[in-house]
Amino acid sequence: MMNDIRMVDDLESLFRAHHGRLVRALTVACGNEQIAADAVQVAFVKAHLKWRSIMSYDDPVGWIRRVAINNMRDEHRRESRKQRVVDRLGAEPEVQVQAPQLDEVAAMLAGLPRQQRLSLALFYVDGLSVAETAATLGISEGAVKFHLHQGRSTLRGQLGEGVHHE
Amino acid sequence: MNDFNDSVLRDQLQRLGGHGPDEAGAYLALQQRVGVAKRRRAAAVVGGLGVTLMIGFAAAAYQPPTSSRLVPANGGGNDAVVTLPTTASNADTTSSSTAISTPTINGNTGNTGNTDSSAPQTGTDSTSPSPIDVPATTAHTVPHGDATTSAPATTTAPTVPATTSTEPSSTAPSSTVPSTSSSVPTNFTEDASASSSGGAATVHLQGGVLSLVSYSATADHACVVERTLSDRVRITCRPTLLNIFGNTSHLDFSIGLDGHLVAVSTET
Numbered sequence: 001m002m003n004d005i006r007m008v009d010d011l012e013s014l015f016r017a018h019h020g021r022l023v024r025a026l027t028v029a030c031g032n033e034q035i036a037a038d039a040v041q042v043a044f045v046k047a048h049l050k051w052r053s054i055m056s057y058d059d060p061v062g063w064i065r066r067v068a069i070n071n072m073r074d075e076h077r078r079e080s081r082k083q084r085v086v087d088r089l090g091a092e093p094e095v096q097v098q099a100p101q102l103d104e105v106a107a108m109l110a111g112l113p114r115q116q117r118l119s120l121a122l123f124y125v126d127g128l129s130v131a132e133t134a135a136t137l138g139i140s141e142g143a144v145k146f147h148l149h150q151g152r153s154t155l156r157g158q159l160g161e162g163v164h165h166e
Numbered sequence: 167m168n169d170f171n172d173s174v175l176r177d178q179l180q181r182l183g184g185h186g187p188d189e190a191g192a193y194l195a196l197q198q199r200v201g202v203a204k205r206r207r208a209a210a211v212v213g214g215l216g217v218t219l220m221i222g223f224a225a226a227a228y229q230p231p232t233s234s235r236l237v238p239a240n241g242g243g244n245d246a247v248v249t250l251p252t253t254a255s256n257a258d259t260t261s262s263s264t265a266i267s268t269p270t271i272n273g274n275t276g277n278t279g280n281t282d283s284s285a286p287q288t289g290t291d292s293t294s295p296s297p298i299d300v301p302a303t304t305a306h307t308v309p310h311g312d313a314t315t316s317a318p319a320t321t322t323a324p325t326v327p328a329t330t331s332t333e334p335s336s337t338a339p340s341s342t343v344p345s346t347s348s349s350v351p352t353n354f355t356e357d358a359s360a361s362s363s364g365g366a367a368t369v370h371l372q373g374g375v376l377s378l379v380s381y382s383a384t385a386d387h388a389c390v391v392e393r394t395l396s397d398r399v400r401i402t403c404r405p406t407l408l409n410i411f412g413n414t415s416h417l418d419f420s421i422g423l424d425g426h427l428v429a430v431s432t433e434t
């Protein structure tokens with residue numbers, strides 16, 4: 001995978017190769033496709049503006065992935081602050097957005113800790129290895145294995161046999 | 167790695183991730199967003215440069231306000247002619263009085279004095295107005311262009327016996343009057359000028375008391391009267407903001423041991 005990344009020398013090829021997969025992974029991690037798509041696009045815009053320096057990195061896609069995850073976390077914090085202000089003022093939200101109906105797996109994913117969700121999304125959806133997941137999240141490989149084990153056990157326990165036989 | 171290779175869970179999660187966005191549309195949106203970001207960055211750079219230039223011009227155009235101007239001690243008119251009589255104690259001295267121009271007040275140029283051959287030879291200077299005195303405690307700033315004093319930049323010959331009439335040089339670094347005479351008359355008068363790259367000044371010695379006659383600054387310099395005592399005058403000329411490579415010069419006038427004027431010009 002690293003060799004493939006180094007062969008990609010222009011941003012457009014890199015975008016077409018990784019954008020969709022990254023959006024899907026972050027959608028699984030945050031549960032909102034719009035937020036995930038926006039975070040990934042902002043990351044690619046930043047990469048475009050400083051592409052001359054980023055293209056010399058060992059793993060430019062890793063840089064974009066980390067920036068996208070940070071954007072997603074910033075958006076999550078912003079929404080949390082906004083919600084706290086609304087709760088403190090006791091006001092009704094201006095527009096009550098109808099939350100999408102989550103299926104069983106999505107509802108269980110939403111109940112997992114954020115680090116476990118990110119580990120599962122990057123490992124199973126984006127197709128990263130344990131080492132790449134650890135590098136992206138800035139944690140050790142042992143921590144990634146722990147999060148994968150915990151998340152997988154939780155999902156299996158709550159879904160029961162349905163997951164295995166589907 | 168193999169412990170986590172769960173194809174069923176992988177399929178479930180990938181299905182949850184959806185089909186993903188339209189790549190072509192997403193790339194077009196990316197290009198539009200990059201264009202907006204580039205325009206915003208260019209606007210920020212241009213704005214920053216503009217603000218920097220404005221600050222630079224404002225700093226360059228700033229000039230410290232003038233605090234005061236020279237005023238004749240007796241409040242005489244602008245066209246006052248100062249006639250300095252020669253001392254009468256020495257008969258060998260040629261009877262010539264020296265007329266100097268007075269400094270200009272409020273931008274008017276003083277008239278050049280006339281040589282008055284009929285000046286009194288009594289050694290008194292009752293007919294001549296007193297030179298301009300500047301209070302010792304006040305600093306006077308004369309930026310270039312404000313001080314239009316028309317005093318000559320040369321040194322007038324002292325009206326002492328001819329044996330002591332060596333003129334102090336008006337050029338830097340220093341000029342002194344040799345002390346060949348053992349005694350100096352009480353009403354001894356002498357003028358001295360000194361100049362430097364920052365400006366020039368003229369002082370007048372009469373009765374053992376120094377007084378500043380005029381001073382002026384050269385281009386891109388501002389002169390300040392730092393000290394005016396009865397036996398010592400110091401004028402400092404500093405470069406302005408537009409002349410960052412200029413030197414600061416000091417024009418020092420004092421009374422030597424022999425009673426004559428000593429002018430020293432130093433540059434730092």
